[in-house]
Amino acid sequence: AQSVTQPDIHITVSEGASLELRCNYSYGATPYLFWYVQSPGQGLQLLLKYFSGDTLVQGIKGFEAEFKRSQSSFNLRKPSVHWSDAAEYFCAVGALNTGKLIFGQGTTLQVKP
Amino acid sequence: SAVISQKPSRDICQRGTSLTIQCQVDSQVTMMFWYRQQPGQSLTLIATANQGSEATYESGFVIDKFPISRPNLTFSTLTVSNMSPEDSSIYLCSVDWGRGTDTQYFGPGTRLTVL
Numbered sequence: 149a150q151s152v153t154q155p156d157i158h159i160t161v162s163e164g165a166s167l168e169l170r171c172n173y174s175y176g177a178t179p180y181l182f183w184y185v186q187s188p189g190q191g192l193q194l195l196l197k198y199f200s201g202d203t204l205v206q207g208i209k210g211f212e213a214e215f216k217r218s219q220s221s222f223n224l225r226k227p228s229v230h231w232s233d234a235a236e237y238f239c240a241v242g243a244l245n246t247g248k249l250i251f252g253q254g255t256t257l258q259v260k261p
Numbered sequence: 262s263a264v265i266s267q268k269p270s271r272d273i274c275q276r277g278t279s280l281t282i283q284c285q286v287d288s289q290v291t292m293m294f295w296y297r298q299q300p301g302q303s304l305t306l307i308a309t310a311n312q313g314s315e316a317t318y319e320s321g322f323v324i325d326k327f328p329i330s331r332p333n334l335t336f337s338t339l340t341v342s343n344m345s346p347e348d349s350s351i352y353l354c355s356v357d358w359g360r361g362t363d364t365q366y367f368g369p370g371t372r373l374t375v376l
Contacts, residue, residue: 191353192367238303247292247357249365251304
């Protein structure tokens with residue numbers, strides 16, 4: 149069965165520091181992988197997605213993610229975090245042509261001034 | 262990407278009543294989805310709503326509790342029936358933008374509190 153694991157429930161980083169949020173997935177075929185961000189009281193915003201091709205994916209707001217098939221991972225990174233990045237981050241895996249998304253439990257990012 | 266709106270944005274309801282949530286998209290889309298996000302939790306898919314057919318419900322969700330309508334390619338409703346405090350959640354609709362991307366875009370959500 150498909151599943152997504154985000155090992156870190158809560159992460160705190162200082163403003164200007166680098167960030168890496170971990171995501172591991174379980175899926176029988178090549179997955180579609182997504183990262184979404186949810187700011188307090190808001191819906192989900194798509195940060196980036198991986199379907200195929202280049203394993204390093206660039207997204208909005210300076211985020212990037214790297215797909216590593218051997219590790220079943222799709223970690224999200226940002227070189228320098230801004231206070232406005234404080235939010236909940238969700239990794240998701242999608243099944244081809246079904247439209248369904250399976251979400252991880254989410255990682256809450258806190259940014260210290 | 263699609264622009265998605267939901268009504269109401271939030272509501273406080275009494276136990277035993279029902280609430281209908283509306284989801285409007287600015288473009289025609291084939292697939293729409295309804296998710297539930299319980300407090301402090303991740304998103305769980307309730308059902309897939311395709312225009313012209315019955316909604317497809319995920320395990321643990323039933324039509325009597327969460328009836329869904331999809332009258333056209335830009336609109337859907339989710340009703341939460343006979344509510345209890347356990348139904349207090351954020352309910353989000355999303356659309357599959359299709360066009361070969363299999364990418365979902367989400368509405369802002371409806372925050373429901375049941376007393």
